[in-house]
Amino acid sequence: MNHRSDCTRIVATVSLFLSAAVAGWGGGAGGAPAGGDAFRYEEDFEQIRAHYRVPDWFRDAKFGIFLHWGPYAVPAYSSEKYPKGIFDPKWQKGGMVPYTYHREHYGDPSVFGYKDFIPMFKAERFDAEAWVRLFKEAGARYVVPVAEHHDGFAMYNSHHTRWNVVNMGPKKDTMRMLADACRKAGLKFGVSSHYALNRIYYKRTDPAWDTNDPRYFDLYWKPVPEDSLPSQEFLDHWWDRTTDIIDQYEPDLIWFDFGFDKPGFEPLHLKTLAYYYNKGLEWGKEVVFQDKNMKYHRFPEDVIVLDIERGRMDQIYPYPWQTDTSVGRISWGYIENEQYKSADYLLDELIDIVSKNGCLLLNIGPKADGTIPAPAEAILREMGAWLKVNGEAIYGTRPWKIHGEGPTRVERGHHSEKRNAEAGPRDIRFTTRGDTLYAIALGWPEDGRFRIESLALGNPWEARPVGQVEYLGGRSTVRWRQADDGLHLAIDAGESGAAAYAFRIHFEPDNGDRTGDEGGATTEKRKGQSR
Missing domain, CATH: 3.20.20.80 (Glycosidases)
Structure with a gap:
């Protein structure tokens, strides 16, 4: 998915959402x-x-x-x-x-x-x-x-x-x-x-x-x-x-x-x-x-x-x-x-x-x-x-700046579900509560590695680097790396078999101090890879 190409299409919706759905409209x-x-x-x-x-x-x-x-x-x-x-x-x-x-x-x-x-x-x-x-x-x-x-x-x-x-x-x-x-x-x-x-x-x-x-x-x-x-x-x-x-x-x-x-x-x-x-x-x-x-x-x-x-x-x-x-x-x-x-x-x-x-x-x-x-x-x-x-990633949450990413498109409208394909591991959905972002993958990738393209370094949605990633669905620690092509996540193979995989993501202030390695640019907090 090219998240940059989607930017123009949804900017009006994001603006309206932020002014109406988040701030509220009318009344108390x-x-x-x-x-x-x-x-x-x-x-x-x-x-x-x-x-x-x-x-x-x-x-x-x-x-x-x-x-x-x-x-x-x-x-x-x-x-x-x-x-x-x-x-x-x-x-x-x-x-x-x-x-x-x-x-x-x-x-x-x-x-x-x-x-x-x-x-x-x-x-x-x-x-x-x-x-x-x-x-x-x-x-x-x-x-x-x-x-x-x-x-x-x-x-x-x-x-x-x-x-x-x-x-x-x-x-x-x-x-x-x-x-x-x-x-x-x-x-x-x-x-x-x-x-x-x-x-x-x-x-x-x-x-x-x-x-x-x-x-x-x-x-x-x-x-x-x-x-x-x-x-x-x-x-x-x-x-x-x-x-x-x-x-x-x-x-x-x-x-x-x-x-x-x-x-x-x-x-x-x-x-x-x-x-x-x-x-x-x-x-x-x-x-x-x-x-x-x-x-x-x-x-x-x-x-x-x-x-x-x-x-x-x-x-x-x-x-x-x-x-x-x-x-x-x-x-x-x-x-x-x-x-x-x-x-x-x-x-x-x-x-x-x-x-x-x-x-x-x-x-x-x-x-x-x-x-x-x-x-x-x-x-x-x-x-x-x-x-x-x-x-935690569902109840009491609100939408993020975009709803998600992935190849599976959903048709809008009444009685459209029969025309909508089932989602897969490349389909990611976002929710948020306060300053916490939740990313939910709708399937298990064949190689056991998730990639969230919308959270690549330099993405248009969030300037701050990722500071911490946690997996909600089990005891597996998350090995993660934020790079130019997305946020890479890996959890133990024993976690496969769930309906979906939810991750809690925290950001940290962007101090501009980033380093690169053989896999592309990453955030400075390399310890996230072994978490």
């Missing part, structure tokens, strides 16, 4: 508005921009758990959009066609519709505290369960629909149980809303299907053209359900899916944002509002946290942001034949995201009985083991 510290006790957020982006700041708890957390759980876990086939698929012969996921599968295993939707899975969704083995213990072991700092998905079933004690987890299925407030367990364990608790798409989610091709039965319109919604705008009735119902979630569970974070960005919801965008931020003031909480801006750009990205679905940024972003992705490549909800990613892959993704000023919200899909699938549990434990040792 940690999300507290500079307006006094009587302050209220107004339905005005400029007024919100002047006072709101993403709280430090979110910027420090880096890693959260997303939970897609609902009656769609009962068939455990294709994806969480199984409810949609049983009414649409053209819909498929991962080569799986719910329309055909449902008829073969359950019957025609005129006899057995999606609603009929709800009594089978019992969550009889659900243990909120056991879930939270696993999430803490994984290294997560916040948890975001789906409050209601496109299917219309409320995974909370809704006051506005009978189709909820207290009245039906598990017949217990699993949302409250999870919220209490998270807060007891010191984790931040959020919720997600996907309900905006419910009104056009289900097809009604056959008059005999239960999607056309008025008795079930409060689950499936009333028949409307797919290209229609939401009615005032639906907007009011959406508002009632959303504020019910906010008021009951006082979430530290609320996340909205792309349906909320669709045309027709404009009257609710600022209204919802101001309502939630003002609730945060009432609760004495520093809250986070997340939206995708996927197709329609509804929210300025300096007044919320932008969320990118199954994708990332390609460089440092000036404002805190988030990736949401899943442990599985096919589905968000539990399915029996999921294709799971490796913990190594997900850790590399986390490291890359953090180096660019982001956080990772990693989804798992629990089973209908309330247990976590064994492959997902194993992934979380493996990630947690790495973070337990190397978390």
